[in-house]
Amino acid sequence: EPEVTQTPSHQVTQMGQEVILRCVPISNHLYFYWYRQILGQKVEFLVSFYNNEISEKSEIFDDQFSVERPDGSNFTLKIRSTKLEDSAMYFCASSVETQYFGPGTRLLVL
Amino acid sequence: GENVEQHPSTLSVQEGDSAVIKCTYSDSASNYFPWYKQELGKGPQLIIDIRSNVGEKKDQRIAVTLNKTAKHFSLHITETQPEDSAVYFCAAKAGRTSYGKLTFGQGTILTVHP
Numbered sequence: 001e002p003e004v005t006q007t008p009s010h011q012v013t014q015m016g017q018e019v020i021l022r023c024v025p026i027s028n029h030l031y032f033y034w035y036r037q038i039l040g041q042k043v044e045f046l047v048s049f050y051n052n053e054i055s056e057k058s059e060i061f062d063d064q065f066s067v068e069r070p071d072g073s074n075f076t077l078k079i080r081s082t083k084l085e086d087s088a089m090y091f092c093a094s095s096v097e098t099q100y101f102g103p104g105t106r107l108l109v110l
Numbered sequence: 111g112e113n114v115e116q117h118p119s120t121l122s123v124q125e126g127d128s129a130v131i132k133c134t135y136s137d138s139a140s141n142y143f144p145w146y147k148q149e150l151g152k153g154p155q156l157i158i159d160i161r162s163n164v165g166e167k168k169d170q171r172i173a174v175t176l177n178k179t180a181k182h183f184s185l186h187i188t189e190t191q192p193e194d195s196a197v198y199f200c201a202a203k204a205g206r207t208s209y210g211k212l213t214f215g216q217g218t219i220l221t222v223h224p
Contacts, residue, residue, distance in 0.1 A: 004153070006153075033211075042214050042216050043201075048209075055210075058211075091153050099144075099156070100156070101153035101154045103152050104153050
């Protein structure tokens with residue numbers, strides 16, 4: 001069964017550093033998403049992406065965040081200058097209709 | 111914006127018993143309500159969903175009910191098995207489609223004791 005994959009599974013970085021989280025959505029899907037889950041809190045929507053542009057973003061998704069689909073298969077989330085509060089599990093999802101989630105990248109900012 | 115509240119936060123049952131998890135939502139425009147199961151080290155996996163034109167949906171041991179007037183929906187698992195142990199999330203989405211922003215509840219840790 002096709003699945004969403006994410007790399008790396010874990011990432012440790014220093015505050016102020018840039019990180020890029022990578023996702024390979026399911027191949028025939030058209031919509032792509034990033035969500036995050038801070039430990040002990042709800043899964044929160046960050047951004048959705050369709051037709052090579054952002055279709056919706058949350059208040060969390062400020063100028064420090066960007067998304068890109070650099071080729072036909074990858075979908076990336078970049079955090080330009082990480083803060084301690086960016087530490088969370090980041091989930092990528094893709095859909096035609098139903099959203100399918102990847103296993104997540106655990107980001108720890110020190 | 112939409113707010114989804116989920117209860118209980120933890121639920122412990124004996125194998126074979128039923129488990130019920132409840133969610134309420136705030137936005138009357140929400141029309142799509144999926145339930146996800148998350149096992150350790152994995153991402154959320156869709157187990158069942160319901161749209162607002164339907165009051166109940168069943169898939170083997172899993173059922174979801176929706177009360178649009180009261181703005182709540184529930185997950186029912188019958189004949190629970192140890193492999194049902196996981197974190198369960200409800201979510202809601204405005205609009206008729208299932209693509210777009212999902213708003214999640216807090217999650218319920220379900221433990222099924224053999």
